[in-house]
Amino acid sequence: MSADLSLLASDLVVLASRLTRAVRREVDHPAGARALSLLDEHGPSGVTALAAADRCSQPTMTATVKVLREQGLVDRHPHPTDGRAHVVALTEAGRAELARIRHANAELVTARLGATHTAEEVAIAVAVLRDVLDLRPGPSDQEDATP
Structure with missing residues (x-):
């Protein structure tokens, strides 16, 4: 890897973290x-x-799910094959709340991007981030649906 690419990669990590923090400061992101x-x-x-997917402890996620259930954003159902376990799923209210959060995130970032970058430039940036995170959309995503 060239020194220039290494510096750019370092900048990418720092800037991605800053973007995430900036959006969280300006957009209401509820716990969970x-x-x-x-x-x-x-x-x-x-x-x-x-x-495991969130890289937090099981007790922490249990508490998060409890709050989300109390808010009506998720529901718990018996596991289809393990009678001792439960599966957590989004409710319609949870989908609506997530859509609200994502819309607010997009509006904030769009306002900052729109003045200086074209849709094509942003599409390239998104493609690069997907490559880095190995999140290319495709049929294999559906096969790996569980975290």
Whole structure:
């Protein structure tokens, strides 16, 4: 890797973190927004799988799910094959809340991007980030639906 690419890669990590923090400061992200996003991305999941996907402890995710259930944003159903376990799924209210958060995020970033960058430039940036995160959309995403 060239020195220039290495410096740019370092900048990318720093700037991505700053962007995330800036959006969270300016947009109301309720506790559990990440869990809602994970459920949307992966579909109904057990608490242990959600905790692993979020890189938090199982007790932390259990508490998060409890709050989300009290708010009506997720629901718990018996696991289809394990009578001892439950699966957490988004409710319609949870989908609506996640859509609200994502819309607010997009509006904030669009306002900042629109004045200086074209849609094509932003599409290239998004493609690069997907490559870095190995998040290319495709049929294999559906096969790996559980975290």
